[in-house]
Amino acid sequence: MxxxxxxxxxxxxxxxxxxxxxxxxxxxxxxxxxxxxxxxxxxxxxxxxxxxxxxxxxxxxxxxxxxxxxxxxxxxxxxxxxxxSASGEAGSETRVTPDAATCEDCLGEVFDPGDRRSGYPFANCTHCGPRFTIVRGLPYDRVQTTMADFPMCEACRAEYGDPGDRRFHAQPVACADCGPRVWMEPDAADWLAEAVARLRRGEVLAIKGLGGFHLACDAANAEAVALLRERKCRVSKPFALMAELDVVRRFAMVGEAEAALLRDPAAPVVLLDKGPEALPEGVAPGMARLGWMLPYTPLHHLLLRAFGGVLVMTSGNLSGEPQVIGNDEAREKLSGFADAFVVHDREIARRLDDSVERAEPRMVLRRARGRVPGTFRLPEGFGDAPQVVAYGGQMKGAICLVKNGQALLGHHLGELDEALTWDAFLDADRDYAALFDHRPEVVAVDLHPGYRARQHGQARAEAEGLRLEEVQHHHAHLASCLGENGWPLDGGRVAGIVLDGTGLGTDGTVWGGEVLLADYRGFERRAWLKPAPLVGGDMAAREPWRNALMRLDQAGLGPWAEAVFGDRPLAMLRMAAERGVNAPLSSSAGRLFDAVAAVLSLCVVQSYEGEAAMRLEALADESGRPGYDFGGEDEIDPAVMFTAMKADLDAGTPLGEIADMFHAGLARAFAGRARALVETGEAQAVALSGGCFQNARLLRYMSRALEDLSVPVLVHREVPAGDGGLAYGQALVAAARSIPRESG
Structure with a gap:
């Protein structure tokens, strides 16, 4: 026919x-x-x-x-x-589906006493269940997954082979007769009853999930939360929370967008404003929002339904190390944290942290379980792009592969200075390359010679004879925003406002607060935050008072610094800054946030990255005032802002109002420089990128300051604005430079 x-x-x-x-x-x-x-x-x-x-x-x-x-x-x-018909030859032009939260049909079976999967912690079908965390190779068939060790029983095989059944060729299909099993350590006759009893007694449990182990405790029990913090040496970094949706609504503000994101098959951690009822402050000290997720596997649903409250669900790992995924590894590394273990015998093929996201304004903050390995279609003009691998930065490591018109941005890996995280980075590099049959022609890296990701990419390019493309940090941030928004290769130049922590600039200084006039292929730096010394190098990122001292000295407010930070070695730092000893100049907006937080005594020394800026955002109250002025033209000078801030503090202005005016003033200063590039016709759009735009208040104020422009304002939604999206931008820049202008 x-x-x-x-x-x-x-x-x-x-x-x-x-x-x-x-x-x-x-x-x-x-x-x-x-x-x-x-x-x-x-x-x-x-x-x-x-x-x-x-x-x-x-x-x-x-x-x-x-x-x-x-x-x-x-x-x-x-x-x-x-x-x-049976699957054809193995290959990797298609892509693997991310893990998906338990669907309503499977959940109904788990809680139906008459169903053969009643109470079974691994119920799944073609609409839900593990995917990327169990696959070992392509094509995606059971023998290529960690379910290969569990031969199907007759009943499961019948479902698997019936095209009319929703479990037809669902590779993880299983039941209590043939599939994985859960048990408790120490041994208990009823793992679920024992787990609930221990949680109610204030104990900490290590629980094996989809992409690794979590450490769990009763979030309403302040003593249990404090115990977990003490054992994990986690002073104040917020804990993620898990509860059923009706319970979440008691403790958080959940609108339609938030509810939809919580229910998304990706089941991310969603940042939500605090609600009518309160949990202990120790869950997230100093924060106005908490990170919530719904149970996303049958095991989680069974546990939460039986427990009936809120659980802390934080990554099961030693400080700085990747999440634990193996049973033996958990026993070795988590025994000092956990009083008992809930484990199972389905292996995890690759570790994945929980994704972290926000609904309003929409943004993926950490791209991991449930989102990976989804891909992004390359914008118009990239049809001739070669295969590219990009290795990202040093913080929030992630890898990006470009192939056949798609960009695959890998999962969050973490800080590459940590030895085991570096091992995980190397594993991910091999894993993605093998799984997707990737053979790059171009390797893209950051400019910074000290970044381990750059060193790895450079070594690979030299060993394999590949072209190496060096991409400036903030140009990569900007390109990632352009790519996510589908900006064409030859769509014209844009005014990019890039605000983040630090990245090596082309002039040898450390950038972090820039207005770039750019396209994918190149850029000009048109405006920037006035540089200040980062005394102590990386130490300046951990101790915000150092940044405050330098900014107050620049503003002629040295006596104020002495009054606020008199117990610190100010003379030593001033001497180091004067002599340029381990004190590189930096235009970092992230360090400016740190300085303001320190001046307001919110955070003088950070216990985790971003703490000062997050506390400053949480403190801010809508003031209705236009924000502090910043001086300068091309060089945006915060000195006048600090002078006005001191006057407000002396006058008794509420700290929340001062924090708000800082956000509004910073947004207005940078928006004005970008607006000028649009008004002269040099820029065809404005793009906002960099980790500072994970701050919802700053993003909102910046968007307001640009809302009457006649050109698009491009923002991040699915690609992280911070360094988790850096590799995507590097890959786009490298691909663009590989395509002649006439064929773009």
Missing amino acids: NGRRIRVRGQVQGVGFRPFVWQLARRFGLVGEVRNDAEGVLIFAAGEGVDAFQAAIVTEKPKLAVVDAVEWEPCAVDAESFVI
């Missing part, structure tokens, strides 16, 4: 796409076949309804599917019915 050969590309394996196509073909009376192969899903179909069938492939696709393209050509189809 005359028919069609239909190729479907995208996230189409492991999501029930073949049975969906099979059911669709039966509905339209078609004959032919469907199968997975190295490029996605391949369909041969013939019949009068083939046009409607092909349209429905996109409009009715399974909920976890992402269809990038549907291509077809005429062909002969010799068939009497429509069948699902």
Whole structure:
């Protein structure tokens, strides 16, 4: 029969796409076949309804599917019915589906006393369950996952083989008769009852999940929270929380957007404003928002339903190390933290932290479980881009691969100075390359010679004869924002406001507060925050009072610094700054946030990265005032701001109002410089990037200051604004430089 050969590309394996196509073909009376192969899903179909069938492939696709393209050509189809064929040859042109939270159908079975999966902690189907955390190779079939060790029982095999069943070819399908099992250590007859009893007694449990272990305790028990902090040596960094949605609503403000994000199949940690009821301050000292997630596996649902309250769910790891994933590793490393263990015997193929996100304004802050390894389509003009690997920065390490018009931004890895995190980075580099058959022609790295990611990329380029592209840190941030928003390769230059911690500039100083006039291929630095010495180098990031001293001295307010920080070695720091001893100049906006937080006595020494800025944001109250003025033209000078701030403090102005005016003034100062580039016609858009834009208040004020422009204002949503998105921007810059302008 005359028919069609239909190729479907995208996230189409492991999501029930073949049975969906099979059911669709039966509905339209078609004959032919469907199968997975190295490029996605391949369909041969013939019949009068083939046009409607092909349209429905996109409009009715399974909920976890992402269809990038549907291509077809005429062909002969010799068939009497429509069948699902075995997978074709192995390959990696398609992509693996991220892990997905338990669906309503599976959850109903878990809590149905009459169902054969009642109480089973690993119920899943094609609409939910583990994917990326269990896959070892492509194509995505059971033998290529950590479920290969669990032969299916007769009942599960029948479901797996029935195209009409929602478990048809669901690779992790299992039940209590044949699948993974959960147990308690020390041993208990009923793991669930024992876990709940221990949590209610104020104990700490290590619980194995999808991408690693969590440490859990009763979040309403201040003593249990303090015990966990003491054991983990985690002074004040916020803990993530897990509860059922009706419980979350008691403690947090949950609007429609927040509820939808909490219920998303990715099941991220969502930052929510505090609500009517309060948890102990020790859960997140000094914060106005808490990080919440819903239970996302049957094991979590069973535990939370039985417990009935809120659990702290923080990563199970030693300080600075990656999350623990193996049972033996957990026993070795977490025994000093946990009173007992909830473990299971399904191996985790790769560790993934929980994603962290915000609903309003929408932003992914940490891209990990549930989002990875989803890809981004490259913007218009990048069709001829070569395969590129980009290695990101030093903080919040992540890797990006470019291949076949898609960019795969890998998962959050952490601080690459830590030995085990560095090992995890190397593992991820090998893992992604093997899993997606990636053979780069270009390697993209940061300018900083001390970044381990740069050193690794440079060594690889030299060893394999690949072209090395060095990409300035803030240019990469800007490019990542352009790429996420689909800005065309030859869409023109934009005014990029890039505010973050630190990144090496082209002039040898440390940048961090810039207005760039740029496209993907290059940039000009048009405005910047007045540099100040970072006395002690990295120590300045850990001790905000150092930044405050330098900024107050610049503003002629040295006596104020002596009054506030008189117990610190001010003379020694001033001498180091004067002589330039380990005191590089920096325009960092992140360090300016630190300085203001220290001046307001919110955070003089940080116990975790970003603490000072987060406390400053949490303190700020909407003042209605326009914000403090900043001096200078190309060089934005905060001296006048500090002078006004001191006057307000002396007058007794509330600290929340002062913090708000700092945010508003900083936004107005940088927005004004970007606005000028638009008004002269040099910039065709404005883009906001860098880790400081994870601050919702700053982003809101910056957007307001730019809202009447006649050009687009581009912001981050799915790609992290901070260093977690850096590799994506590096990859785009390297790809752009590989494409001649005339073919872009």
